[in-house]
Amino acid sequence: MFAVGLLGLIAFGLLGPQSEVFSAEPARFSIAIQGRKVDPAQKTIRVIQGAALELEFTADETVELHLHGYDQHLMVQPGSVAVMRLDAKIAGRFAVEGHRFGSGAGGGPSRHHVMLYLEVHPR
Amino acid sequence: MAHGFGQRYDLPIPLSFYIWSAGATVALSFVGFALFLRQEHSFFRSQIEWHPKGRLVGAVVLSARALALAMLILVIVAGLFGSPDPIRNLAPVMIWIIAWVGLAFLSLLLGDVWALINPWDTVFAFAESSYRRIRVGTRFARPYPEWLGVWPALVLFISFAWMELVWSGKNVPADLAAALLIYSGLTWLGMFVFGRETWLGHGEVFTLVFGTFARFAPFARMPEGEGGIRVRPLAAGLLEDPPLTISMVALVIALLATVTFDGLLETPLWARIDFAVLDWASDASFWNVFNLREDQAVRLVRTSALLGCVLLFLAAYAVVSRLTVAVSGNPDVSAGLVIRSFVLTLVPIALAYHVAHYFSLLFIGGQYAIPLLSDPLGRGWNLFGTAGYQVDIGFVTPQLQWRVAVVAVVLGHMVAVYLSHVTALRVFGSRRGALVSQIPMILLMVGYTMLSLWILSQPIVETGAG
Numbered sequence: 001m002f003a004v005g006l007l008g009l010i011a012f013g014l015l016g017p018q019s020e021v022f023s024a025e026p027a028r029f030s031i032a033i034q035g036r037k038v039d040p041a042q043k044t045i046r047v048i049q050g051a052a053l054e055l056e057f058t059a060d061e062t063v064e065l066h067l068h069g070y071d072q073h074l075m076v077q078p079g080s081v082a083v084m085r086l087d088a089k090i091a092g093r094f095a096v097e098g099h100r101f102g103s104g105a106g107g108g109p110s111r112h113h114v115m116l117y118l119e120v121h122p123r
Numbered sequence: 124m125a126h127g128f129g130q131r132y133d134l135p136i137p138l139s140f141y142i143w144s145a146g147a148t149v150a151l152s153f154v155g156f157a158l159f160l161r162q163e164h165s166f167f168r169s170q171i172e173w174h175p176k177g178r179l180v181g182a183v184v185l186s187a188r189a190l191a192l193a194m195l196i197l198v199i200v201a202g203l204f205g206s207p208d209p210i211r212n213l214a215p216v217m218i219w220i221i222a223w224v225g226l227a228f229l230s231l232l233l234g235d236v237w238a239l240i241n242p243w244d245t246v247f248a249f250a251e252s253s254y255r256r257i258r259v260g261t262r263f264a265r266p267y268p269e270w271l272g273v274w275p276a277l278v279l280f281i282s283f284a285w286m287e288l289v290w291s292g293k294n295v296p297a298d299l300a301a302a303l304l305i306y307s308g309l310t311w312l313g314m315f316v317f318g319r320e321t322w323l324g325h326g327e328v329f330t331l332v333f334g335t336f337a338r339f340a341p342f343a344r345m346p347e348g349e350g351g352i353r354v355r356p357l358a359a360g361l362l363e364d365p366p367l368t369i370s371m372v373a374l375v376i377a378l379l380a381t382v383t384f385d386g387l388l389e390t391p392l393w394a395r396i397d398f399a400v401l402d403w404a405s406d407a408s409f410w411n412v413f414n415l416r417e418d419q420a421v422r423l424v425r426t427s428a429l430l431g432c433v434l435l436f437l438a439a440y441a442v443v444s445r446l447t448v449a450v451s452g453n454p455d456v457s458a459g460l461v462i463r464s465f466v467l468t469l470v471p472i473a474l475a476y477h478v479a480h481y482f483s484l485l486f487i488g489g490q491y492a493i494p495l496l497s498d499p500l501g502r503g504w505n506l507f508g509t510a511g512y513q514v515d516i517g518f519v520t521p522q523l524q525w526r527v528a529v530v531a532v533v534l535g536h537m538v539a540v541y542l543s544h545v546t547a548l549r550v551f552g553s554r555r556g557a558l559v560s561q562i563p564m565i566l567l568m569v570g571y572t573m574l575s576l577w578i579l580s581q582p583i584v585e586t587g588a589g
Contacts, residue, residue, distance in 0.1 A: 044582070068132075069132045089517070090517040091134065091517075091520060092132030092133065092517075092521060093132055093133060093134050093135070094132055114585055121134065122521050
């Protein structure tokens with residue numbers, strides 16, 4: 001029947017997205033954290049699965065970044081560039097959270113801050 | 124601190140999937156109109172009866188009951204005495220993912236599993252039969268007031284949804300254990316006062332909720348006293364015994380509303396609302412009138428929105444039911460009858476959205492149960508040798524997630540359209556009346572499906588405020 005056929009096409013991916021807009025080249029992104037925020041244009045970083053990534057962070061105060069899912073941590077100090085390297089092997093949408101803003105000496109019960117999202121799109 | 128538990132890494136459904144499935148939704152609604160409307164297919168009333176014999180079935184059921192009771196006790200013990208870290212304690216993953224999401228999946232595929240394993244029922248039934256053996260002829264049950272319907276279960280269900288979506292203690296193992304203990308006491312009290320069966324049918328919220336899901340399943344128990352299993356077409360159970368009572372209608376609509384609200388909370392739209400509340404709460408005097416902290420202000424807004432969402436769904440359904448009566452031109456059919464007859468036809472869409480929304484959570488988040496069963500209290504034990512298991516977040520790929528989501532939502536929609544046709548034929552009698560009367564309900568269904576698809580097409584955003 002027509003209906004079953006249509007669902008079959010969706011299920012087997014014949015009608016899936018043709019997402020050729022992403023590059024699989026080794027990708028480098030420079031991301032500046034200012035006032036506990038990133039530039040809105042960098043709120044979502046999109047790459048294609050399998051890409052080698054270098055995320056270069058600078059910040060105006062000390063912060064510990066945590067990439068969820070891949071579970072990578074990175075300390076960023078003001079005045080220097082900190083680099084997070086990863087192979088984007090697993091597709092999905094992963095939050096990068098900022099923990100312990102400031103000097104990190106205990107601090108207040110600051111909010112959990114999602115700084116940006118990393119979207120790894122399937123090939 | 125609660126991060127890491129219950130997280131999902133779903134990519135939003137791409138635009139092309141969205142457009143294809145939205146198009147299919149609309150197209151299939153009209154295919155449904157054209158094909159199905161002539162008469163009710165007798166196929167949908169067919170069933171096979173199966174009477175399993177021997178002790179094996181009894182033994183399987185008994186061990187499933189024992190396992191479920193052991194799990195309830197283990198989760199309470201883990202919550203009370205285990206690690207306070209939600210990802211090192213068995214309680215959160217067992218309650219929110221394995222029990223709530225997992226049992227819903229099992230119910231819609233296999234039938235009313237909960238009725239077989241309900242641990243609160245197990246304990247009470249055992250206590251009751253022991254007591255009766257000692258003092259023959261004792262009866263506990265007080266008559267259950269008819270006007271109370273399933274309203275107790277509705278109140279409990281909204282409380283449960285609030286705990287899942289708003290409560291600050293939802294990932295705090297000790298709070299979860301306390302909630303389970305309170306609910307156990309309440310359930311046993313209800314069973315003691317009104318009788319076990321009566322409370323299961325009116326106040327034990329999970330019996331009613333999983334029972335509603337299980338109406339979709341191809342397997343059902345035989346009527347009381349006959350024993351055995353009926354095998355029926357998928358979703359045929361949703362046509363079996365309407366019209367429902369008004370309180371049951373409200374419970375089913377609340378179920379639909381909360382599933383949708385759960386998705387809505389993760390959209391960028393809701394994140395903006397949360398941040399707006401946080402901004403107000405941090406500097407303006409608005410919330411100070413109530414003497415609220417930031418997080419309390421966010422929870423207050425979410426609580427009101429949850430209740431508002433349930434009321435909105437009830438209102439939309441009531442309006443559409445009235446429209447149905449108005450356009451049908453049949454003076455013998457009241458709006459009340461329409462309201463009570465059609466509500467279960469919406470259930471497949473809710474189930475489909477439930478599957479689409481929770482599929483990856485069940486199979487990725489649910490993996491946390493594997494290491495935690497070996498170390499339920501987070502004390503470094505390794506009971507089954509699985510404590511070192513690493514969760515594989517690539518287990519469900521985005522493509523699989525998308526296809527499951529789209530196929531589920533479109534299929535659920537199609538089944539809902541069909542059930543609604545059959546119900547219309549039964550309620551309105553004539554083919555013509557049924558045809559015209561269907562238009563408002565179909566529009567409601569298309570709108571509900573589109574809303575579900577829209578939510579699935581939104582990226583998941585965490586504000587960290589909840």
